[in-house]
Every structure is written in C-alpha cells, then in structure tokens.
Amino acid sequence: MKVKEALSRSILELKKAKVEGPISSAHVLMADVLGVRKEEVLVSSERVLSGLELKKLKNYIDQRKNHKSVWHIVGRVSFWGLDFFVSSDVLVPRPETEILVQEALGAISNFEFRISNSNQKSETKNQKSKISILDVGTGSGTIAIALASESPEIKLTAVDKSPKAIKVAQKNAKYNKIKNIKFIESDLFSSVKGRFDIICANLPYIPSEEIGLLPVEVCCYEPHLALDGGSKGLEIYEKFLSGVGKYLKPEGFVFCEIGINQGKKIKKMIKKYLPGFRCIIKRDLAEIDRVAIILKS
Numbered sequence: 040m041k042v043k044e045a046l047s048r049s050i051l052e053l054k055k056a057k058v059e060g061p062i063s064s065a066h067v068l069m070a071d072v073l074g075v076r077k078e079e080v081l082v083s084s085e086r087v088l089s090g091l092e093l094k095k096l097k098n099y100i101d102q103r104k105n106h107k108s109v110w111h112i113v114g115r116v117s118f119w120g121l122d123f124f125v126s127s128d129v130l131v132p133r134p135e136t137e138i139l140v141q142e143a144l145g146a147i148s149n150f151e152f153r154i155s156n157s158n159q160k161s162e163t164k165n166q167k168s169k170i171s172i173l174d175v176g177t178g179s180g181t182i183a184i185a186l187a188s189e190s191p192e193i194k195l196t197a198v199d200k201s202p203k204a205i206k207v208a209q210k211n212a213k214y215n216k217i218k219n220i221k222f223i224e225s226d227l228f229s230s231v232k233g234r235f236d237i238i239c240a241n242l243p244y245i246p247s248e249e250i251g252l253l254p255v256e257v258c259c260y261e262p263h264l265a266l267d268g269g270s271k272g273l274e275i276y277e278k279f280l281s282g283v284g285k286y287l288k289p290e291g292f293v294f295c296e297i298g299i300n301q302g303k304k305i306k307k308m309i310k311k312y313l314p315g316f317r318c319i320i321k322r323d324l325a326e327i328d329r330v331a332i333i334l335k336s
C-alpha cells in the first residue's frame with residue numbers, strides 16, 4: 040500500500056473514532072513510521088510501505104483510536120527546538136511553557152548584565168557560572184534542559200517528586216548533551232540545599248474536581264501527580280510559595296507556570312508569603328494567565 044492510501048485510510052479511521060485532530064495525528068504517526076519529519080510525509084506519498092511499516096502504523100492508529108496522544112504513542116516531542124523523550128511517567132511538555140523559558144532567559148541576561156558591569160571582561164565567563172537556577176517539578180526536564188541548552192555555563196538543579204520522571208529527565212539531558220544539571224528526587228524543597236538566583240516551577244495547577252473533565256488524552260494517559268493541584272488547583276503552589284523564600288537569593292526571580300484565572304490568587308499568596316516581592320502576570324496568546332513572575336519590589 041502507498042503512503043497516500045494508508046494516510047487516507049488512517050484519517051478515516053481516526054475520524055470515525057472521533058479523535059481530536061485526525062489529519063494532523065495521522066501525519067505525525069506516519070512520519071514516525073517513515074522516519075521523516077511531519078512536513079516531509081507528503082513528499083513520500085507515492086512510496087510503498089513495507090509489511091513491517093504497515094504493522095507499526097496499524098498499531099499506532101489503534102492506540103490513537105483509544106485517545107492516547109500522538110506524543111505518548113511515538114514517545115518523543117519537540118520543545119524549545121530540542122527533542123524530548125516522553126512516557127506515561129511524565130507530562131507531555133506544552134508549547135505555552137516556552138513562555139516561562141523565554142522569561143527566565145530574560146532574567147539570566149539581567150544577571151549576566153549585572154555581572155559584566157561589576158567585573159573585568161576577562162572574568163565575565165567565569166562569573167556566569169555563579170548564576171544558579173532551580174527547576175521545581177521538572178518532569179521530563181523540559182525547562183531546565185531548555186535553559187541549559189542556552190546557557191551551558193550556568194549551574195542548574197532540577198527536582199521532581201516522581202523518581203520515574205527524574206529518570207526520564209536524566210535520559211533527556213544525556214540525549215541533548217546537557218551536562219550542567221543536577222537531578223534530585225525531592226518533594227518540593229525537601230532535598231534542596233542552598234539559595235538560587237532563579238527558581239522556575241511548573242507544578243500541577245488543575246483543580247482536582249476538573250481533572251475528569253479534561254480530554255481523555257490528558258486525564259487517562261498523563262500522570263495525575265503532574266496535573267492535580269488539589270482543591271481549587273493551587274494547593275501545591277501555596278506550599279511552594281510559603282517555602283520558596285528560604286531558597287531564593289535576595290535579588291532573585293521566581294517564575295511559575297499557572298492556569299486560567301489564577302493570576303489574582305497567586306498575587307494574594309505572594310503578598311502573604313513573600314513580603315517585599317511583587318508579581319507580574321504574563322498571559323499567553325489565548326489571553327490566559329500563564330506565568331507569574333515574582334521579583335523584588
């Protein structure tokens with residue numbers, strides 16, 4: 040069977056199974072079978088699939104018909120232009136999280152500027168290695184690895200409560216040739232030592248009562264430890280914010296990914312737990328509260 044015929048058949052099957060994004064799903068899965076990029080599938084439309092390739096495609100389409108996400112099926116996803124392995128032990132990184140990475144990179148530049156202003160140029164490179172970053176709830180390692188890929192001199196620590204997620208993150212760091220991250224299993228700050236210039240967190244923020252309303256791809260295939268933020272969604276962030284002050288350097292920054300209508304509630308918590316700090320809420324393209332930036336007033 041030719042690629043174009045197998046594609047139309049797959050799309051039809053996915054449509055019948057009422058899968059979200061049947062065309063795009065079929066293209067991603069076919070690309071993996073062919074070992075090409077999604078954009079290159081159409082160029083191969085006249086190619087004849089081997090028996091093995093057809094078997095693999097059928098297996099993929101069957102999984103997608105059960106609403107498993109394409110990323111969990113192929114086991115890989117792109118984030119910040121890098122490839123990440125994902126499994127049922129980790130959340131699939133979302134494109135919105137790149138906003139947090141972008142903001143944190145701004146803070147790194149801010150520190151670099153301060154350092155280069157206070158030092159001889161020859162010392163600047165060495166001084167950069169003094170910038171320290173903590174990523175709490177690292178999951179597959181996305182935020183820490185993206186930052187490390189941009190700033191290989193910086194010292195990063197990445198923690199997660201899930202030992203299985205830590206294993207995935209370590210595999211991703213190795214695959215992306217990242218050497219400057221220390222991965223630690225830790226319930227928030229329980230195994231963290233020292234103070235950091237920048238603390239990033241993408242902790243669970245979905246209210247427990249809403250998890251069952253999420254698409255099957257999310258609620259049935261992603262770990263609830265990565266999603267469930269407790270009653271009203273901000274229980275874990277409240278614990279995080281009540282403790283983060285002890286781990287932040289006086290001029291440090293905190294970046295938290297949050298969700299819909301959570302900006303105001305986070306601001307209230309910052310007033311309570313981090314006096315002397317202020318908070319800016321950054322929204323995403325859909326105008327949803329997405330990143331809380333916490334910095335000295």
Ligand SMILES: C[S@@+](CC[C@H](N)C(=O)[O-])C[C@H]1O[C@@H](n2cnc3c(N)ncnc32)[C@H](O)[C@@H]1O
Nearest residue numbers: 132176177178199200201226227241243264265
């Ligand atoms: C929303 S996922 C984010 C994963 C990753 N940072 C990303 O952006 O793709 C939340 C992560 O926080 C971790 N987590 C949940 N509760 C935690 C806790 N108390 N301490 C540390 N990590 C926790 C979960 O295991 C999960 O990997």
